Amino acid sequence: xxxxxxxxxxxxxxxxxxxxxxxxxxxxxxxxxxxxxxxxxxxxxxxxxxxxxxxxxxxxxxxxxxxxxxxxxxxxxxxxxxxxxxxxxxxxxxxxxxxxxxxxxxxxxxxxxxxxxxxxxxxxx
Amino acid sequence: xxxxxxxxxxxxxxxxxxxxxxxxxxxxxxxxxxxxxxxxxxxxxxxxxxxxxxxxxxxxxxxxxxxxxxxxxxxxxxxxxxxxxxxxxxxxxxxxxxxxxxxxxxxxxxxxxxxxxxxxxxxxxxxxxxxxxxxxxxxxxxxxxxxxxxxxxxxxxxxxxxxxxxxxxxxxxxxxxxxxxxxxxxxxxxxxxxxxxxxxxxxxxxx
Numbered sequence: 001x002x003x004x005x006x007x008x009x010x011x012x013x014x015x016x017x018x019x020x021x022x023x024x025x026x027x028x029x030x031x032x033x034x035x036x037x038x039x040x041x042x043x044x045x046x047x048x049x050x051x052x053x054x055x056x057x058x059x060x061x062x063x064x065x066x067x068x069x070x071x072x073x074x075x076x077x078x079x080x081x082x083x084x085x086x087x088x089x090x091x092x093x094x095x096x097x098x099x100x101x102x103x104x105x106x107x108x109x110x111x112x113x114x115x116x117x118x119x120x121x122x123x124x125x
Numbered sequence: 126x127x128x129x130x131x132x133x134x135x136x137x138x139x140x141x142x143x144x145x146x147x148x149x150x151x152x153x154x155x156x157x158x159x160x161x162x163x164x165x166x167x168x169x170x171x172x173x174x175x176x177x178x179x180x181x182x183x184x185x186x187x188x189x190x191x192x193x194x195x196x197x198x199x200x201x202x203x204x205x206x207x208x209x210x211x212x213x214x215x216x217x218x219x220x221x222x223x224x225x226x227x228x229x230x231x232x233x234x235x236x237x238x239x240x241x242x243x244x245x246x247x248x249x250x251x252x253x254x255x256x257x258x259x260x261x262x263x264x265x266x267x268x269x270x271x272x273x274x275x276x277x278x279x280x281x282x283x284x285x286x287x288x289x290x291x292x293x294x295x296x297x298x299x300x301x302x303x304x305x306x307x308x309x310x311x312x313x314x315x316x317x318x319x320x321x322x323x324x325x326x327x328x329x330x331x332x
Contacts, residue, residue, distance in 0.1 A: 036284055036285075036293055037221065037292065037293060038293070038294070038295035040221060040292075040295075040298070040299035040300075042217065042299060042300040043300075044214055044217040044300050044303070045217055045218055045220075045299060045300060047218065050191050050192055050193060050215075050218055052211035052212070052214050052215045053211060053214075054214075
């Protein structure tokens with residue numbers, strides 16, 4: 001067989017070896033288990049939690065989505081402090097226009113807070 | 126295989142072995158203990174794994190944090206009655222083959238706390254213990270000795286036949302009953318499958 005004519009033969013060989021390499025040990029282990037080692041499953045052995053303690057209740061617990069709105073409000077005012085600090089530093093040198101723009105920005109945020117407050121977002125139920 | 130032929134072959138530089146010996150050789154040199162300490166004996170156990178005593182020489186340096194990956198449970202320390210159910214549950218969750226070393230006076234008998242109302246008088250009341258180490262606490266050398274004893278025990282286990290290793294018999298249990306908290310004591314106070322009171326023991330001392 002001329003190797004030049006079968007350029008992709010080595011790929012086939014490679015593929016076969018690549019499949020056999022992981023499957024062979026797994027098959028041997030399986031054969032060993034069938035021949036010698038009897039499986040001994042049980043309730044405790046198959047339990048999900050492996051800390052020595054019994055798990056209680058359901059793992060799929062739900063958190064309140066109310067915290068999401070609370071978190072967003074916090075984030076907004078957290079970012080606001082980033083703007084407030086340079087505003088305070090440059091306060092004496094600001095023009096009246098810049099001052100007004102900043103006041104409108106603060107007012108908008110305060111308005112949003114008041115709206116959320118009225119909606120009852122800040123009350124934890 | 127004939128023992129004489131085998132020795133003759135080994136003189137000629139041909140190594141022969143049996144499946145069983147190969148299996149046990151692999152097993153005894155890769156015993157992974159459960160990372161699990163109960164009291165002061167655990168400090169000695171930790172010292173055993175560290176550089177000075179170096180349990181890694183025996184293939185047991187990989188302390189597994191999960192019972193699913195462990196072969197050996199070293200019960201290192203006082204087993205309180207509150208802890209006993211957890212110890213038994215962890216043992217149940219270990220895959221076969223599994224072994225237990227009871228390390229220290231407390232783990233084998235209750236030790237200096239034997240009279241305590243809350244101390245289990247030996248973990249062998251609930252799970253089958255392969256090697257007991259006395260000492261309070263045992264030195265790392267003692268743990269290494271126990272480990273080598275366990276390795277010898279593993280080496281002698283056979284794959285087939287009526288006296289084959291415990292985990293290879295389909296009828297022997299892999300899980301042992303977990304004791305519950307009763308009104309005064311753990312219920313049952315011991316597992317009769319693995320432990321019987323020593324002969325001559327009275328009801329009072331065998332509590």
